[in-house]
Amino acid sequence: MxxxxxxxxxxxxxxxxxxxxxxxxxxxxxxxxxxxxxxxxxxxxxxxxxxxxxxxxxxxxxxxxxxxxxxxxxxxxxxxxxxxxxxxxxxxxxxxxxxxxxxxxxxxxxxxxxxxxxxxxxxxxxxxxxxxxxxxxxxxxxxxxxxxxxxxxxxxxxxxxxxxxxxxxxxxxxxxxAGSQAAEIAEQTEAYLRNHYAEPLTNTALADALHFHYNYLARCMKRVYGLTPMEYLTDYRLDQAKLLLLKTEIPIAAIAERTGFESTAYFSRRFSTKVGISPLRFRKRYSR
The missing domain is CATH 2.60.120.280 (Regulatory protein AraC)
Known part of the structure; x- marks a missing residue:
């Protein structure tokens, strides 16, 4: 049991x-x-x-x-x-x-x-x-x-x-x-994602940087954080984008680029899906 x-x-x-x-x-x-x-x-x-x-x-x-x-x-x-x-x-x-x-x-x-x-x-x-x-x-x-x-x-x-x-x-x-190595690997992965979120990260690039197979990194992240590395990366990028939308007047296209999204259209689509409104409407909602 x-x-x-x-x-x-x-x-x-x-x-x-x-x-x-x-x-x-x-x-x-x-x-x-x-x-x-x-x-x-x-x-x-x-x-x-x-x-x-x-x-x-x-x-x-x-x-x-x-x-x-x-x-x-x-x-x-x-x-x-x-x-x-x-x-x-x-x-x-x-x-x-x-x-x-x-x-x-x-x-x-x-x-x-x-x-x-x-x-x-x-x-x-x-x-x-x-x-x-x-x-x-x-x-x-x-x-x-x-x-x-x-x-x-x-x-x-x-x-x-x-x-x-x-x-x-x-x-x-x-x-x-439950396995201290899994927690340690998950925390290393999280730290790497936070420090390199603006870069074009892929499964292969992450595995090469951390010297573990991506599937193992994904298992550790899922166990400790409940998310795969790429799911965590997308959430973190969107969080950083929210901060830029709230605190700066940087154009949305530049925000998409700064936070690692491959295109403005893709960024807007992911943002709208996650937040429920477009980046532009999000900025207007909280601006004076």
Whole structure:
């Protein structure tokens, strides 16, 4: 059975709500709850917590984390058999999130851009899994608890920063487990595309420059970014074209050339398909 992952689109990043620490004696059990409206991240430090969500049941042992979802029914499977302690962290997100097995699932780029004016990065967290070594040693859960005891005005910024670092560690651990080479190659490809987007790039030219077969580059990009190199290149060129349309009076033909499109007609066609209006209308819409 493939592990279940929770995929969170960002930015905006999930935001911290509250946290606490709980200790159960043998015979105690987690309360039943339905549709809390917020994520519940449980970090077990000692013992074993027996908990379920809808048709799933888990025994969450020391050194493991469980992420309960905001729109599900949670219940105790059975009482604790030994003293069990855990830290819980509640958080929420206004971006798209979903539950899936196996490979990463990517947020809708265009829909996300319409709402948040930027393309999404997908944070990938296992619903149940061991805490990454750096996370377990960092003491970040304890820092969150200590900050909760102080003034909110001084704690709120630090809590969000620590919480995001927790998510980053958990996300990066999944990338490493899934194959760090794929992530590294995808990032190298992305950097090359950003630095050379104005040039006439082809599949062959990209493969020669990065010393990998194009099909391998495409697999790595698809896995990490959800796009092939050429799909990413077109999106990036269009983003740069938008900036030039908004910030300069450069003619549209010159913008097409500067951003690497083979002709003005092709640029206008791709822009209209992606944005929904022509480059000229886009410029007029945002000009005074």
């Amino acid at each position: 493939n592990p279940t992952y929770i995929h969170l689109a960002a930015p905006p990043f999930p935001y911290f709500l509250e946290c606490g620490h709980t200790v159960y004696a043998p015979g105690d059990q987690h309360p039943n709850r339905s549709r809390m409206g917020k994520f519940d991240l449980i970090l077990v430090e000692q013992g074993c917590l027996f908990i379920g969500e809808e048709d799933k049941e888990w025994a969450v042992t020391s050194g493991h984390a469980l992420l309960l979802l905001p729109d599900r029914y949670h219940y105790s499977v059975k009482p604790c058999e030994e003293e069990t302690s855990f830290t819980w962290v509640h958080f929420h997100t206004v971006s798209e999130w979903l539950e899936a097995e196996g490979e990463p699932v990517y947020a809708s780029r265009d829909e996300h851009f319409r709402h948040f004016l930027t393309y999404p990065y997908t944070i990938r967290i296992p619903q149940l899994g061991p805490l990454p070594g750096p996370f377990a040693r960092s003491g970040q859960a304890e820092q969150l608890l200590q900050l909760s005891l102080g003034r909110r005005s001084s704690a709120v910024w630090q809590q969000q920063r620590i919480f995001e670092e927790m998510l980053r560690m958990m996300d990066m651990a999944q990338q490493d487990a």
